Amino acid sequence: MWTNSEDKSLRERAEAVIPGGMYGHQSVRLLPDDYPQFFERAAGAYLWDADGNKYIDYMCGYGPNLFGYGHEGIDAAYIAQLKKGDTMTGPSGLMVELAEQMTSMVSHADWAMFCKNGTDATTMALMIARNFTRKKTIVLAKGAYHGAAPWCTPLKNGTTPNDRANQIFYTYNDVESLEAAVKEAGDDLAAIFAAPIKHDTFIDQEDPTPEYARRARELCDEAGALLVVDDVRAGFRLARDSSWSRVGVKPDLSSWGKAIANGHPISALLGAEKARNAAATIYATGSYWFSAAPMAAAIETMKLIRETDYLERTQALGQRLRKGLDEAANRNGFALRQTGPAELPLIMFDDDPGLSKGYAWNQALMKRGVYFHPWHNMFICAAMTEADIDHTLDVADEAFRVVRNAGPLPPVEKLAILGILADDN
DSSP: OOOOHHHHHHHHHHHHHSTTSSOGGGOOTTSSTTOOOOEEEEEBTEEEETTOOEEEESSTTTTTOSSOBTOHHHHHHHHHHHHHOSSOSSOOTHHHHHHHHHHHHSTTOSEEEEESSHHHHHHHHHHHHHHHHSOOEEEEETTOOOOSSTTTOSSOTTOOGGGGOSEEEEOTTOHHHHHHHHHHHGGGEEEEEEOSSBOOTTSOOBOOOHHHHHHHHHHHHHHTOEEEEEOTTTTTTSOSSOGGGGGTOOOSEEEEOGGGGTTSSOEEEEEOGGGHHHHHTSOOOOTTTTOHHHHHHHHHHHHHHHHSOHHHHHHHHHHHHHHHHHHHHHHTTOOEEEESOTTSOEEEESSOTTOHHHHHHHHHHHTTTEEOOSSSOOOOOTTOOHHHHHHHHHHHHHHHHHHHHHOSOOOOGGGGGGTOOOSOO
């Protein structure tokens, strides 16, 4: 029997000692009612909340879980290095080994720098591009997420116009829009930033078109600017190389994080030879950026990426889920929009402008042990099995019936602040 009394107690306590009770993307205040805020443990593809409820977790920690929570080999490498030394006065030799491995695996990369969060890596990319070109303006896609620093946070509270100066926006996959933004930048273009796929929240995902990706590359070359692909979310989930290797385009810089150490805290910026000196002459550092244990975990993760069929299996599992969900939806009189790569699924309902169907469905899934997200892309991890997918499909069918039997649903009031609700449902 699903219960959430312990979670409610923790939320009440958190309200007293944590601003807003929770902050950032880990806050569940915009998710369906009763989504758990606090968790007790995780193993493989599963997650247990503070009340002991078990879930098949399709958020994978918002992306870091690639090979399964608590992967024995990866965690053993982490623990062994932790016993030797972790955050020391200088890095261990593992930093060199990890840089060698990543540059050998990512075709555009000749060097690597390591940090902790995706925001660290994208911010370094910004600094390096400006240092390389001695120019200021960056061109970015509207709605794209590149981190939580003042220059890129999606919520502008606490920032100033100067934090976001010298930025021009274009529409992802729209070549004319990209060309217009570059033209507006004139002779001051430092970089074009691009996501590996269009993975904005609340809207359908899109793969990059070859025309768009190639034109971004050409425009940077023409202007002497750098092309940056922010692979923090999708890195090694779509390819064993940069995600844009799928469209045959090499960036100058790529930011990485989340899955590169299967959840242990490390991120990376990889770069081409031409940007090496610009990277060497910025100042960027952090007390924990050089910690050795996460590097050991990342090295073991790189080995698994190279030597296992994790990519093909997660793709196959994603396709199995996608096909089964379409069939279950159709049986119950619904139509889904399943967009993006199957291993990074975004699942939304057709004819659901206020997301009320999606919220009711996700809430029904959650209370039956399947953790989906109603408006953020999700993730397939290599610890999942066909049995997990099939169980998810059984639960999804039941959840569809719950929504069908509920009749007309009101708009989701908690989303009104985002301005995405239609006038009627």
